Amino acid sequence: MFVLPPPPPRYTVPVAYAAGASNGMAVPVVETNNIISHPEGGCSLQAGEGTYLLRDDLHLATPPPHPSEAPVMNPNPLATVPAPPTSGVKLSLVSIGSRLKTPTPSVDGTGAASLFGDGNPALAAPPVKEGLKRRKPKNNIIKSSSSFVSRVITHETATKRLNDRNPDGLFAFANINRAFQWLDLSAKQKEEPVTKILFTKAHMISHDINELTKSASHIDVVMGSSAGDIIWYEPMSQKYARINKNGVVNNSPVTHIKWIPGSENLFMAAHANGQLVVYDKEKEDALFTPELGSPSAETMKSSSGRQPLQILKSVNSRNQKTNPVALWKLANQKITQFAFSPDRRHLAVVLEDGSLRVMDYLKEEVLDIFRSYYGGLICVCWSPDGKYIVTGGQDDLVTIWSLPERKIVARCQGHNSWVSAVAFDPWRCDDRTYRFGSVGDDCRLLLWDFSVGMLHRPRVHQANARQRTSMIVSNTQHLNRHRADSGGNRTRSDSQETADTYNSYDPTVRHPVEPRARTALLPPIMSKVVGEDPICWLGFQEDSIMTSSLEGISQPEISS
Structure with a gap:
C-alpha cells in the first residue's frame, strides 16, 4: 500500500x-x-x-x-477554509x-469621447479656491x-x-x-x-x-x-x-x-x-442602498441569467452628495480585472466566471459577452489603438479579441499554468504589427508578435467558420440599427426607471465559445523562465521589461 x-x-x-x-x-x-x-x-x-x-x-x-x-499554529495545506x-x-x-x-497611435473614432x-x-466640479493648486x-x-x-x-x-x-x-x-x-x-x-x-x-x-x-x-x-x-x-x-x-x-x-x-x-x-x-x-461616504427604480434584490436574483448589468445607482442620478457616484452589478462572481480603452469610451472587464464583458461605460451598457475556453479569466489589456483586447486566464491561454469585428481573433498557446498578467509594448506596435507580453504562475515571460495577415484559421472548418462569421456580422449590423433607432428614446437620468424598464431592452451580444478547430493558434516569439516565484505583474519601458513576482x-x- x-x-x-x-x-x-x-x-x-x-x-x-x-x-x-x-x-x-x-x-x-x-x-x-x-x-x-x-x-x-x-x-x-x-x-x-x-x-x-x-x-x-x-x-x-x-x-x-x-x-x-x-x-495559525498548525496550518493544514489541504484545509478548505477560504x-x-x-x-x-x-x-x-x-x-x-x-x-x-x-507612442500614441491613431485611435478609431469620430472624435474624442x-x-x-x-x-x-x-457632478460638476466646484471651483477651486486655491487656483491651480x-x-x-x-x-x-x-x-x-x-x-x-x-x-x-x-x-x-x-x-x-x-x-x-x-x-x-x-x-x-x-x-x-x-x-x-x-x-x-x-x-x-x-x-x-x-x-x-x-x-x-x-x-x-x-x-x-x-x-x-x-x-x-x-x-x-x-x-x-x-x-x-x-x-x-x-x-x-x-x-x-x-x-x-x-x-x-x-x-x-x-x-x-x-x-x-x-x-x-x-x-x-x-x-x-x-x-x-x-x-x-x-466625497464623503454614506450607507448605500439601491436607488428608487433600480432592480430590487428579488428582481436581480430572477433576472441574473438574462440581464448582464444591474444599475444600482446610475451616474446620471441627481443624488451625488456622497459616494458612490455610480454602482453596477455585473455578476455574483469576482471581478478579477478591468481596463479602459484608449478612446475613453469602452471598458473591458474579466471575471472569475470566465467571461469577458465589453462595456460602453459612458452609456452604462454591456455590449458584448465573450467566454474563455474554460475556467476563469484573470487579466485583460487593450492594444494601443483600441482595436484589440488581450486576456489571460485559468485555461493557460492568452486570447486575442477584435473590438471592431466583435469576435475572437486567435488563441496563444505557450504557458504551462495560469496566465496572471498581459500587457502591450507600445514602443513596438504600429498600424499593422503588435507586440505584447504575458506572464504566469509557471514563472515564464512570453513575448508575442501578431498581425492580422499572419493569422490563419485551420483549413478543415474554413467554410463553416466563414458562414458563422457572416451570421455574427449580420446580427451585429441588426443590433446597431436597433440601437440607433431606439437610442433617442432611452434615458436613464435620475435613476427613476422601473425594474420592468431595466429588462425591456438588452443590447448585449452573447458570443458562444469558438472551438479550437476554428480558431487561429499563435505561437510565442520568445519564452523564458525568469525566476523561481510565480509572476504576477508585467510592464514595458522603451528600453526594458519589468516584472514582479510574489516577493x-x-x-x-x-x-x-
Missing part, C-alpha cells in the same frame, strides 16, 4: 512568514530591509530588437504579521518628466492615530532625495502583503524606500496613479485593500483619506482599482462580489 504525502504548503496566511518552529511555536522571519542584486550573465532574453539582460533584481522585505493577528485575499507584488509607475510618454458623468450637473487629503498619515494604519517609515533624507533627483526618473509604488512602499527607481540606492506604510491587517491588492494630476509637488494614488477600504494617498505631503471606510458602500475586497481616464476626482473599483463602483475621492521586482534591460 502506497501513501501519497500531501504537497508542501504554499501559505497565504500569516504563518507564511514563519521559517521554522521553536517549542511548537512558529518563529517569524522579520525582514526589515529590501535587498537588490545585479546578476551578471544570468537571465537573458532574445528578441528581434536585441538581447535583454537582467539589470536589477529587487527583493522587497516581507512584513511580519501584526501582533494583533492570532498565529484564505484571506492577497496578491503578489504589483507596481504603479510614474515619471514627473517625459520619460513615460508612450465625452468624459464620464459630463451630462450630469450634479491641487486639493490634497486632510489627514497626515505619519501622525495618524487610525487603527487601520499601523506604522509609517520615512527615509531620513527623503526631502533631500526628492529635491536632488532627476525629474525624468521613475517612481514606483509597490505592495507586498500589508506593506506599501514608495520607491525611487532612478536613485543609486533604489532599494531604500522613500516611504514605507505598514497597515494593521489589510493587504493592499491593487493601486493606481492619476496621470492627469501628477506634478513635481503632487501625486494622487488610490489603493484598494482586502478589507474593502480604499486609501487616497498623496505621497509628497504624506496626506491620506480613507474611502469606503469599514465597507460602508461595499464590504467585499477590492480586486482592482483605476482612475477614470480624463477625471481628476473619479476612480473605479472592482469588488469581489461582482460589483463595479465609481467613487469620488473628495520582488526584476528589470531586464535591452542591450544591442
Whole structure:
C-alpha cells in the first residue's frame, strides 16, 4: 500500500512568514530591509530588437504579521477554509518628466469621447479656491492615530532625495502583503524606500496613479485593500483619506482599482462580489442602498441569467452628495480585472466566471459577452489603438479579441499554468504589427508578435467558420440599427426607471465559445523562465521589461 504525502504548503496566511518552529511555536522571519542584486550573465532574453539582460533584481522585505493577528499554529495545506485575499507584488509607475510618454497611435473614432458623468450637473466640479493648486487629503498619515494604519517609515533624507533627483526618473509604488512602499527607481540606492506604510491587517491588492494630476509637488494614488477600504494617498505631503471606510458602500475586497481616464476626482473599483463602483475621492461616504427604480434584490436574483448589468445607482442620478457616484452589478462572481480603452469610451472587464464583458461605460451598457475556453479569466489589456483586447486566464491561454469585428481573433498557446498578467509594448506596435507580453504562475515571460495577415484559421472548418462569421456580422449590423433607432428614446437620468424598464431592452451580444478547430493558434516569439516565484505583474519601458513576482521586482534591460 502506497501513501501519497500531501504537497508542501504554499501559505497565504500569516504563518507564511514563519521559517521554522521553536517549542511548537512558529518563529517569524522579520525582514526589515529590501535587498537588490545585479546578476551578471544570468537571465537573458532574445528578441528581434536585441538581447535583454537582467539589470536589477529587487527583493522587497516581507512584513511580519501584526501582533494583533492570532498565529495559525498548525496550518493544514489541504484545509478548505477560504484564505484571506492577497496578491503578489504589483507596481504603479510614474515619471514627473517625459520619460513615460508612450507612442500614441491613431485611435478609431469620430472624435474624442465625452468624459464620464459630463451630462450630469450634479457632478460638476466646484471651483477651486486655491487656483491651480491641487486639493490634497486632510489627514497626515505619519501622525495618524487610525487603527487601520499601523506604522509609517520615512527615509531620513527623503526631502533631500526628492529635491536632488532627476525629474525624468521613475517612481514606483509597490505592495507586498500589508506593506506599501514608495520607491525611487532612478536613485543609486533604489532599494531604500522613500516611504514605507505598514497597515494593521489589510493587504493592499491593487493601486493606481492619476496621470492627469501628477506634478513635481503632487501625486494622487488610490489603493484598494482586502478589507474593502480604499486609501487616497498623496505621497509628497504624506496626506491620506480613507474611502469606503469599514465597507460602508461595499464590504467585499477590492480586486482592482483605476482612475477614470480624463477625471481628476473619479476612480473605479472592482469588488469581489461582482460589483463595479465609481467613487469620488473628495466625497464623503454614506450607507448605500439601491436607488428608487433600480432592480430590487428579488428582481436581480430572477433576472441574473438574462440581464448582464444591474444599475444600482446610475451616474446620471441627481443624488451625488456622497459616494458612490455610480454602482453596477455585473455578476455574483469576482471581478478579477478591468481596463479602459484608449478612446475613453469602452471598458473591458474579466471575471472569475470566465467571461469577458465589453462595456460602453459612458452609456452604462454591456455590449458584448465573450467566454474563455474554460475556467476563469484573470487579466485583460487593450492594444494601443483600441482595436484589440488581450486576456489571460485559468485555461493557460492568452486570447486575442477584435473590438471592431466583435469576435475572437486567435488563441496563444505557450504557458504551462495560469496566465496572471498581459500587457502591450507600445514602443513596438504600429498600424499593422503588435507586440505584447504575458506572464504566469509557471514563472515564464512570453513575448508575442501578431498581425492580422499572419493569422490563419485551420483549413478543415474554413467554410463553416466563414458562414458563422457572416451570421455574427449580420446580427451585429441588426443590433446597431436597433440601437440607433431606439437610442433617442432611452434615458436613464435620475435613476427613476422601473425594474420592468431595466429588462425591456438588452443590447448585449452573447458570443458562444469558438472551438479550437476554428480558431487561429499563435505561437510565442520568445519564452523564458525568469525566476523561481510565480509572476504576477508585467510592464514595458522603451528600453526594458519589468516584472514582479510574489516577493520582488526584476528589470531586464535591452542591450544591442
